[in-house]
Amino acid sequence: MPGSTLISKRARALRPSLTLAISARAKTLSQEGQDICSLSAGEPDFDTPAFIVEATVKALHDGITRYGPAAGDPELREAIASKLRELNKIDARPENVLVTNGGKQAIYNLFQVILNPGDEVLIPSPYWLSYPEITLLAGAKPISLSSSPDNGFSLDPEQLEASINSKTRLLILNSPGNPTGRVMTEEEMKLIAGILRRHPRLLVMSDEIYEFLIADNEVHHSFAAVAPDLADRIFTVNGFAKGWAMTGWRLGYLAGNQEVIKAASALQSHSTSNVCSFAQRGALAALTGSRDCVVAMTKRYNARRELLTNGLNKIKGMSLVPPKGAFYAFPELPKKSPDSIEFCKLALEEVGLAVVPGAVFGRDKCIRVSCAVSSKIISDGLQRLNEFASRY
Numbered sequence: 386m387p388g389s390t391l392i393s394k395r396a397r398a399l400r401p402s403l404t405l406a407i408s409a410r411a412k413t414l415s416q417e418g419q420d421i422c423s424l425s426a427g428e429p430d431f432d433t434p435a436f437i438v439e440a441t442v443k444a445l446h447d448g449i450t451r452y453g454p455a456a457g458d459p460e461l462r463e464a465i466a467s468k469l470r471e472l473n474k475i476d477a478r479p480e481n482v483l484v485t486n487g488g489k490q491a492i493y494n495l496f497q498v499i500l501n502p503g504d505e506v507l508i509p510s511p512y513w514l515s516y517p518e519i520t521l522l523a524g525a526k527p528i529s530l531s532s533s534p535d536n537g538f539s540l541d542p543e544q545l546e547a548s549i550n551s552k553t554r555l556l557i558l559n560s561p562g563n564p565t566g567r568v569m570t571e572e573e574m575k576l577i578a579g580i581l582r583r584h585p586r587l588l589v590m591s592d593e594i595y596e597f598l599i600a601d602n603e604v605h606h607s608f609a610a611v612a613p614d615l616a617d618r619i620f621t622v623n624g625f626a627k628g629w630a631m632t633g634w635r636l637g638y639l640a641g642n643q644e645v646i647k648a649a650s651a652l653q654s655h656s657t658s659n660v661c662s663f664a665q666r667g668a669l670a671a672l673t674g675s676r677d678c679v680v681a682m683t684k685r686y687n688a689r690r691e692l693l694t695n696g697l698n699k700i701k702g703m704s705l706v707p708p709k710g711a712f713y714a715f716p717e718l719p720k721k722s723p724d725s726i727e728f729c730k731l732a733l734e735e736v737g738l739a740v741v742p743g744a745v746f747g748r749d750k751c752i753r754v755s756c757a758v759s760s761k762i763i764s765d766g767l768q769r770l771n772e773f774a775s776r777y
């Protein structure tokens with residue numbers, strides 16, 4: 386068993402991505418000339434706004450090509466802190482901010498510095514697939530809190546409180562959520578804050594990476610703003626990937642308790658060091674420039690989300706909790722259909738449709754359908770899904 390001697394226990398605990406097999410197969414089929422329609426995208430299809438690119442090119446010409454402080458450029462930390470204060474109503478200073486290689490590294494660094502082996506992490510399900518894996522990498526134990534489409538995938542406060550024991554260290558919140566597109570209300574957050582007040586050892590990570598991608602009549606609330614008295618226990622994760630269409634730039638941030646930020650910065654200084662210096666200038670331009678580009682993209686996603694929602698609602702046998710944010714819908718498969726992995730494999734082979742199995746998000750019997758593609762592709766995908774789902 387070469388794997389057991391070569392690979393560390395830590396790495397062996399990681400589960401290979403189930404989605405990779407489907408996307409690799411979709412690519413092969415497409416290269417073979419088959420007509421494939423993909424509603425599996427997890428990133429914006431828009432280009433990064435030109436003024437951000439221009440600021441970055443200028444930074445390169447200006448020689449911003451050297452190492453910088455591990456925690457991020459002071460101007461960018463200041464701009465992030467001021468955005469958190471003004472927009473999110475979180476009382477952040479630059480010392481509370483760490484600039485990271487994407488939201489993902491913010492989560493990774495946070496978990497590495499606050500979790501000990503044996504700690505339990507509460508993860509409301511359906512969840513973004515990296516949460517359990519990053520938890521395992523920190524030696525902690527992911528505990529899934531199930532929810533039902535019957536109550537809109539909301540987190541049950543009683544179930545949450547009943548799941549807390551002496552080992553429970555962290556609760557993950559993600560609103561707007563991937564994969565459901567769910568947006569948490571302020572009331573729900575207040576209920577959760579009440580539970581936290583009864584459990585002083587419990588910390589919270591609030592992943593707000595989709596904050597700008599939200600339906601017109603919805604409001605994004607930052608958990609740290611809803612419970613300012615708990616600020617020292619709440620860590621906000623965010624980034625530039627989704628709102629500004631900057632996935633490949635790898636720019637994110639972690640905000641919270643200064644002691645934890647210092648520890649996460651020390652960890653970063655020995656792993657990746659500073660985030661790409663000239664890319665940080667692009668992030669600074671994004672934050673300090675006009676938000677019109679974000680508003681324009683949000684408008685397009687909102688129209689596409691509606692198109693997707695209306696189309697899914699018309700498919701017989703499938704049911705949907707209407708998404709209110711992000712760029713996904715998470716419908717339930719018809720009762721007689723196979724599990725989500727098999728359903729997705731067959732949909733690809735038989736009608737050339739690529740969608741993501743719900744199993745990877747902790748809920749089989751659902752699929753994740755993306756609207757981060759053109760309306761034409763969404764309509765085409767809906768037709769294929771309708772045809773395929775009608776078999777069950």
Ligand code: PLP
Binds near residue numbers: 427490513559
């Ligand atoms: N959090 C959620 C819920 C996501 O869906 C993603 C990316 O898909 C991330 C965090 C990480 O984003 P980034 O590209 O900034 O690392």
